[in-house]
Amino acid sequence: MRRGSNLPAVGTYNQTLVLDLIRRAPEGISRTELAERTGLSAQTLSNVARRLVGEGWIVEGTPVAAGPGKPRTPLQLRPAARCAVGIHLDPAVDTFVVVDLTGAVIAHSERTPPQMGTAADLVADLADAVEELLTAAGVPRERVLGIGVAAPGPFDAERGALFEPPLLAPAWHHAPLREHLFAATGLPTTVEKDVVAAMVGELWMDADQELDDAIFVYYGAGVGMGLAMGGTPLRGRTGNAGDVAHLGVERDGPLCECGHRGCLGAAIAPERLLVDGGVLRAGAAPTAPELRAHVDVLTRRARGGDARAAAAVERVGENLARAVVQINNLLDADVVVVGGPLWSRLAEAARPVLERAVAASRATATVRGIRLLDSALGTDVAAVGAACLVLDSALTARPADLMISSG
Ligand SMILES: [Zn+2]
Incomplete structure (x- = not known):
């Protein structure tokens, strides 16, 4: 179904688009270059940049003289501005990571998955592991964008629940993982099939x-x-x-x-x-x-x-x-x-x-x-990918996001 758009959605889209380009330029990118790349007016760009600096997402680098005229000031991502948690539920090993805005792993843990207990026990256990890792990483709560969980399919995307993945603890079957983990941690949670999460992670790292x-x-x-x-x-x-x-x-x-x-x-x-x-x-x-x-x-x-x-x-x-x-x-x-x-x-x-x-x-x-x-992500690909899902929904500009949601 084709949907319309409205001005707040356009503003958010522009901001995300600019942030997306800045994060893909580790050396920084100037307002002029951003205007060329996005087609946005200098005035719009200037407003968006001011908002991003104000919210702490980006910093202004040292001005660089480039020929005649005003020196260019590169805008750079602040990797530590926000972070995301990734969890990979695998039959053999549960992996937990915290990544910064570039997707770099700043904390990591893994363990043999518990097989016993009710779904509530398993969720409480995951929440504890997340809490421990965030403490170890020294990340303040308000900087955590959310949790991404990668799990073997098939899964129920609407409910954020796993169906009956073979080899995972039976208590996971049909449990509303997304809702329960959100309730246990207070962090927005998203659940995705492991291979989709892995692809998202690779796309996130794919600067070129x-x-x-x-x-x-x-x-x-x-x-x-x-x-x-x-x-x-x-x-x-x-x-x-x-x-x-x-x-x-x-x-x-x-x-x-x-x-x-x-x-x-x-x-x-x-x-x-x-x-x-x-x-x-x-x-x-x-x-x-x-x-x-x-x-x-x-x-x-x-x-x-x-x-x-x-x-x-x-x-x-x-x-x-x-x-x-x-x-x-x-x-x-x-x-x-x-x-x-x-x-x-x-x-x-x-x-x-x-x-x-x-x-x-x-x-x-x-x-x-x-x-x-x-x-690019090695053994932890699904866990890092799961964390990148969170980054992706916050930071990747997609034309579909312009559309007014029908939900
Ligand atoms: Zn077969």
């Missing part, structure tokens, strides 16, 4: 806007893809876009829970990789820290020339490549960022395989080839 059209491959306990089109993360109608677990990649591969063979999720499941690579016995049930240690061993062996380990990594790289090529054919994005907790441990061995397999694929239909990039 290389990722405006991009795919983020998330490889952790599960696999998923975060997608960006035209600089906007693709959420889909219900916030659950990016599920690629059942994409067929391996003929005669392992049986998937969906009843088919060779689905991506089953083909590159961490347990299969480790059993194939000779690091884990079939049927073993390692804890999360053990699993991480096993992946490190596998990577080391594969790099050291162990044929069995190398073959297992090779198969993962090839299977991932098949999925990447198919999804890229669909989107014509041509830029693929690979990350996630498992990938960051495996990348040293698996990256060359993935690159080779993507380059050699005869299924590629796009004309420019595919560029593979490493995640």
Whole structure:
């Protein structure tokens, strides 16, 4: 439905747009440059800049003489002006971060997720962990913009609740996480699927806007893809876009829970990789820290020339490549960022395989080839991405924000 706009919305949009440009220019950007980039009048810009300085978001740098005329005064972001909390609920590890306005992590903690207790217990526990981290970071409460939570899908975007993500504590199922965490902390809370959060985080760090059209491959306990089109993360109608677990990649591969063979999720499941690579016995049930240690061993062996380990990594790289090529054919994005907790441990061995397999694929239909990039955010990508969701809603100018809400 097309909606109208009104003047306060335009004012907020202009302010966000200017702040967005300032934060993407670490060296600072002058009012003249901002006027050129935004098309706003000098008067409007001057008003917006004054408001941003007054509210403490930006500072004026030292004036720089640039040819004849008035020296240019760069406007710079104050990274510590505000911050955001990110939480990643993962079957293996809960990660908590506090990030400043640039998305840089200023405090970090992680723990094995509690499995017992009611939803209220789990929420109280999350709130305690957030409180501890904010205290450790020494951040005053009034500077915290909010909390972002990244969780495995599928989730209920309308209620900010998780449906029934396998492996997460059953008490999370259908609990209104967003509402309860807001009540427990007093901080505005937003919940997002992990791969969407990861894509948001990468977009936030993407100063050159290389990722405006991009795919983020998330490889952790599960696999998923975060997608960006035209600089906007693709959420889909219900916030659950990016599920690629059942994409067929391996003929005669392992049986998937969906009843088919060779689905991506089953083909590159961490347990299969480790059993194939000779690091884990079939049927073993390692804890999360053990699993991480096993992946490190596998990577080391594969790099050291162990044929069995190398073959297992090779198969993962090839299977991932098949999925990447198919999804890229669909989107014509041509830029693929690979990350996630498992990938960051495996990348040293698996990256060359993935690159080779993507380059050699005869299924590629796009004309420019595919560029593979490493995640800028490493292991904490989903937690940092979740915090960036909060920054993103406060600081990224989107034309859609101009529209009067129908809600
Ligand atoms: Zn399947």
